[in-house]
Amino acid sequence: MNKAEILIIDDEEQIRRMLEITLKTNNYGVTEAATGNEGLVMASNHPPDLILLDLGLPDKNGMIILQELREWHTGPIIILSVQNSEEVIIRALDKGANDYLSKPFRTGELLARIRSALRSSIMEESEPIINSKDLQIDLLTRTVRKNDKLVKLTNTEYNLLSLFARNDGKVLTHQYLLRAVWGPGFISQSQYLRVFIAQIRKKIEDDPNRPEHLLTESGVGYRFISTPDSSPIVSRIG
Amino acid sequence: MTGNRRQYWLSLGLVLVVATVCYVISAYLGYRVIAFILLLTVSLIAISFDILPVLVSATLSAFIWDFFFIPPRFNFHVGNTDDAILLGMYFVIAMISAVLTYKIRQVENASRKKEEKANTLKLYDTLLNSLSHELRTPIATIIAATDNLQSGNDNLTGENKDELINEISKASLRLNQQVENLLNMSRLESGFIKPKIDWCDVGELVYDITRKIEENGITQKISININPNLPLIKTDKVLLGQSIYNLLNNASLYTRPGSVINIIAVIHVDILQLIIEDNGEGFPSGEIGNVFDKFYRLRYSKAGGTGLGLSIVKGFIEALKGNVRLENIDTGGARFTIEIPCETSYLTVSP
Numbered sequence: 001m002n003k004a005e006i007l008i009i010d011d012e013e014q015i016r017r018m019l020e021i022t023l024k025t026n027n028y029g030v031t032e033a034a035t036g037n038e039g040l041v042m043a044s045n046h047p048p049d050l051i052l053l054d055l056g057l058p059d060k061n062g063m064i065i066l067q068e069l070r071e072w073h074t075g076p077i078i079i080l081s082v083q084n085s086e087e088v089i090i091r092a093l094d095k096g097a098n099d100y101l102s103k104p105f106r107t108g109e110l111l112a113r114i115r116s117a118l119r120s121s122i123m124e125e126s127e128p129i130i131n132s133k134d135l136q137i138d139l140l141t142r143t144v145r146k147n148d149k150l151v152k153l154t155n156t157e158y159n160l161l162s163l164f165a166r167n168d169g170k171v172l173t174h175q176y177l178l179r180a181v182w183g184p185g186f187i188s189q190s191q192y193l194r195v196f197i198a199q200i201r202k203k204i205e206d207d208p209n210r211p212e213h214l215l216t217e218s219g220v221g222y223r224f225i226s227t228p229d230s231s232p233i234v235s236r237i238g
Numbered sequence: 239m240t241g242n243r244r245q246y247w248l249s250l251g252l253v254l255v256v257a258t259v260c261y262v263i264s265a266y267l268g269y270r271v272i273a274f275i276l277l278l279t280v281s282l283i284a285i286s287f288d289i290l291p292v293l294v295s296a297t298l299s300a301f302i303w304d305f306f307f308i309p310p311r312f313n314f315h316v317g318n319t320d321d322a323i324l325l326g327m328y329f330v331i332a333m334i335s336a337v338l339t340y341k342i343r344q345v346e347n348a349s350r351k352k353e354e355k356a357n358t359l360k361l362y363d364t365l366l367n368s369l370s371h372e373l374r375t376p377i378a379t380i381i382a383a384t385d386n387l388q389s390g391n392d393n394l395t396g397e398n399k400d401e402l403i404n405e406i407s408k409a410s411l412r413l414n415q416q417v418e419n420l421l422n423m424s425r426l427e428s429g430f431i432k433p434k435i436d437w438c439d440v441g442e443l444v445y446d447i448t449r450k451i452e453e454n455g456i457t458q459k460i461s462i463n464i465n466p467n468l469p470l471i472k473t474d475k476v477l478l479g480q481s482i483y484n485l486l487n488n489a490s491l492y493t494r495p496g497s498v499i500n501i502i503a504v505i506h507v508d509i510l511q512l513i514i515e516d517n518g519e520g521f522p523s524g525e526i527g528n529v530f531d532k533f534y535r536l537r538y539s540k541a542g543g544t545g546l547g548l549s550i551v552k553g554f555i556e557a558l559k560g561n562v563r564l565e566n567i568d569t570g571g572a573r574f575t576i577e578i579p580c581e582t583s584y585l586t587v588s589p
Binding site: 086104208210216218219 | 410441583
């Protein structure tokens, strides 16, 4: 398989250098842009598999770059920014970013986010069965198994979990989830969401207090992480 | 702008109300007494309002007194010389009282500002001292360690190198922690902390923060005692989370390796009580009252720390309308208790 190409749009040379070393030594191809406009041109000339986008660019606000990219670019975009307020994170996710990491970040965390964003962009609905360690979610038969045992979920719990599974690795904001599962009238009813998440965790996590599948992004939303590497159940074809 | 307009309305309204009352009882009072009552009203207005509304109400009251009270009444004509002099004096005295009060207030403001400035300077001094230490130490570590690694010195063993890299990593985490504290403190100082209140699962929050602290590689054991059926509460989880983080960080910095940090959360009706206690040495009893003060450091404290962490906890918890207190435990160790009033939700789903 070809190396995945990653485009870095960041004006700080030190950060670009660090990212380049990190990514190249982890077998990714790397291209770099120091300004927003340069990044837009590079992304349109050679569409990368993934874009790492800084928000504080000298020529154009990163949010606007994100918006312009999203007009035609469907691949994953991960925001790397020193801004860490929930408002900014939620806005970036609403504008179509797949993920958000605030600087400073740990390298392991960055690589994990990149892996999961790339994986979900390849899957794109084509995979009806999601395997994650001891958990198996079958979107066709609407069944969930843990350790090969059927998990009993209510309709809402299943809808919520399958929504997460179809957006593997992606942060889904509270508002998005409430709107998608309960409808637009419920976007302020975040306590429903919290209760249902707690219920689902009780059913699918070994220790609901230290979840492995369904993670909290504090103040922003939740993220489902599948870890197929350790899945012993199904070997994929193709 | 709107505050100013309000002052006009209030002061004019007050003059009109007083004048009306005087008008009603004018049969029982001499019109000269009424002049004093109106003058008193203007002086009272001058104590708390800006100069322009006061001058306007002074002028208005003079005209009212002339028109409604000085005989012959209901015109601006003044009957005798005495009254003409009185009216002139009324006007002048009203103006003087307005201007004088205004000036006194200005002087007061200036001296208050001067005092505030002096206090700020003193704070900055303390801040600079502790900051230059707290920021320069990890920076010095990073520079020295990288210099060593780049020197190409053949005597450096692989183990040495690992150790140096480890030092760089620790120093940068410490640097990050201090910058985080500074940013939080400047948020508090600017007064722009607006709690974002939403439903929060305290248990989830505590486990989340604990995981973060444990990722720093602490040597203490954290034990969590929270009922899994604790109701959701409405609060700002960022402010509460940062407070919990700072308390845990504090306990991990100042207790011996292997100590136990206990976290307990309970809800009494509509108050969240969160206790973070350790079995370390506790605080010197004479200094317990000061630990939440900005830049306060214990007298025999080991190096490190800017005295910001606990004052941020206090600032954040107070922003949530709660309080935080510290006590020593009889059997040894320190106990921090946070109490926040909050709405609770026992919403559950039927299985």
